[in-house]
Amino acid sequence: MTSVAAGGATAQTVLADPAFQALKTLVIDTTGMAFYRDKNQDLAQILAARMMETASTSCAAYLERLRDGQHEMDALVAELTIGxxxxxxxxxxxxxxxxxILPEVIERNRPLRRLRIWSAGCATGPEPYSIAIMLEREFGARIADWHVTVLGTDINQKFLARARDGRYDSWAFRAMPDDIRAACFTRHGNQWQINPEYKRFVKFQYHNLITGTFPSIVDNIAGFDIIICRNVIIYFSPETIERLIPCFHASLNDTGWLVMGHAEPNQHLFRDFRTVNTDGAVLYQRVDGYRPPTVLLSSEIAPPSATKSPSAVLPRLAALDVRRPDPPQASPRRGQATRLAPPRVVPQASHPVPAAGSDSVGTIRRLADQGQWDAAAAACDALLASTPLDAWSHFYRAMIHEQVGEAAECEKALRRAIYLDRKLVLPHYHLGLFLLRGDDMAAAAKAFRNVQDLLRGMSDELSVADGDKITVGQMREAVDMHLKLIGGGS
Ligand SMILES: C[S@@+](CC[C@H](N)C(=O)[O-])C[C@H]1O[C@@H](n2cnc3c(N)ncnc32)[C@H](O)[C@@H]1O
Structure with a gap:
């Protein structure tokens, strides 16, 4: 078998290695980046660099290393993603x-006073922050007391850390007028920090579109009014894309909207959505009971009467100055660190969901995953009436409270779940997230440390009980990261 001396891997030795194909398959299966299928040379170069770094003497040895834990996979994928x-x-x-979209959704959600938006593959955050800026400046008065979430997800933890930080250099503003930047950001040397009022709606979270199940209430990925996934699936295979689009459909509320990259329209792929063509954009709307095909022009959509945009605080973007075109989509450059988990079917760590009531739990999850919060809450309340000491039922109730903005009830239900079964990982984790949002850093750190304690000694490969496909390794990393960010050590 071809092998390379430690520190001596080159693209050529990697390409000649019999385990190269297996390595390539693992990378593509884990990230979805089928883009590398016909880019052996580029991939081998990236692999050679990682093999040098880890002193791996052959592709087989490096494969072992990848399978041993999440850390190296993160470092490798860090080199593969494009941000x-x-x-x-x-x-x-x-x-x-x-x-x-926003006038229609805001008008529709007025009785509920809530709005959920997902930016899938958000990279370092400009996409979710742009939405938050638009919401605040254009619709602020109408959603003043609403429960608004703009969730940014990505597989690249380094991107996510930068997104949370919210500092950017001037190149990130090439399509934003200077006066808007000056109003929404504060200058620090060569960088610009987003102002807190534009951060308050935005949350960032790790999520791998390939290995992470969605919709998933436990992963906070369900019941969206708007999903934006732009310039992400261009790297995926047609089969992967075919599989993902129904997941986006299912993660939207009825009448919710999907916005894909401007170069990604495809009548067949989005056949279950109502297609709306606007000036320069193609939009997809989930309409339950909808029968394709119908292609509408934006002029055919009557905007709700009460939804006219306020006097344009943000200048029409048509007037904006874009100085450099996007790089060609077929040739992404090497990006930065990415975190992901290899796809696998694994036994569950910790406690399974109780068998008694599991049908009901399934119903609750299904309703919640579909964003039918009221029905999910009613089903959960019914279950709790018959099994008031079931920790999972309280946990799900907490997740539903959280989605509809009932913060105090969410915390109470999480604490009750923990009281009833201290060994369940997810309630501690979500309590940590909850406390983090309320800026109670000390209590959040305590909750995250409880998660660390519960996971101690468990194999990274196990999946967290009832956490969809969240693995122990992923959970450990997420918790370590939160602790690092809040200064609680890891
Ligand atoms: C080119 S950026 C797009 C950023 C933003 N949506 C935009 O259009 O400006 C693509 C992003 O997709 C992320 N990505 C790639 N594969 C992914 C996956 N399997 N799951 C989640 N995110 C992924 C990358 O890490 C990267 O941040």
Whole structure:
């Protein structure tokens, strides 16, 4: 077998190695980046660099190392992902968001006073922050006392850390007028920090579109009014894309909207959605009971009467100056650190969901995953009436409270779940997230340390009980990261 001396791996030795194909398959299966299928040379170069770094003497040895734990996979994928992004990228889509989607959704959700938006593959954050800026400046008065979430997810933990930080250099603002930047950001040397009022809606979270199940209430990925997934699936295979689109559909509320990259329209792929063509953007709307095909022009959609945009605080993006075109989509550059978990079917760590009531739990999860919060809450309350000491039922109730903005009840239900079974990982974890949002750092750190204690000694490969496909390794990393960010050590 071809092998390389430690420190001596080159693209050529990697390409000649009999285990190269297995390595390539693992990388593509884990990240979805089928883009590398016909880019052996590029992939081998990246692998050679990681093999040098880890003193792996052959592809087989490196494969072992990858399978041994999450850490090296993160470091490898860090080199594979492409994080090209900037504020208000593709102005026509933001025009459509402002003029069509947001007015419609806000009008529809008025009785509920809540709004959930997901930016899937958000890279370093300009996409979710652009939405938050638009919401605040254009619709602020109408959603003043609403429960608003703009969730940014990515597989790249380094991108996510930068997104949370919210500091950018001027190149990220190439499609944003200077006066808007000055109003929404504070300058620190060569960088600009987003102001807190534009951060308050935005949350960031790790999620791998390939290995992470969605919709999933336990992963906070369900019941969205709007999903934006732009310039992400272009790297995936047609089969992967076919599999993902129904997941996006199922993660939207009825009448929710999907916005894909401007170069990604495909009538067949989005056949279950109602397609709306606007000036320069194609939008997809989940309409339950909808029968394709119908292609509408934006002029055919009557905007709700009470939903006219307020006097344009944000100038029409059509007037914006974009100085450099996007790089060609077929040739992404090497990006930065990415975190992900290899796909696997694994036994569960910790306690399974109780058998008694598991049907009901399944129903609750299904309703919640579909964003039918009221029905999910009613089903959960019914279950709790018959099994008041079931920790999982309280946990699910907490997740539902959280989604509808009932913070005090959410905390109470999480604490009750923990009181009833201290060994369940997810309630501690979600309590940590909850406390983090309330800036109670000391209590959040305590909750995260409880998670660390519960996971101690467990194999990274195990999946966390009832956490969909969240593995012990992923959970450990997420908790370590939160502790690091809040200064609680790890
Ligand atoms: C080119 S950026 C797009 C950023 C933003 N959506 C935009 O259009 O400006 C692609 C992002 O997708 C992320 N990504 C790639 N594969 C992913 C996966 N399997 N799951 C989640 N995110 C992924 C990358 O880490 C990267 O941040």
């Amino acid at each position: 090209e992004t900037y504020f208000f990228r593709h102005k026509e889509q933001f025009d459509a968001l402002r003029d069509i």
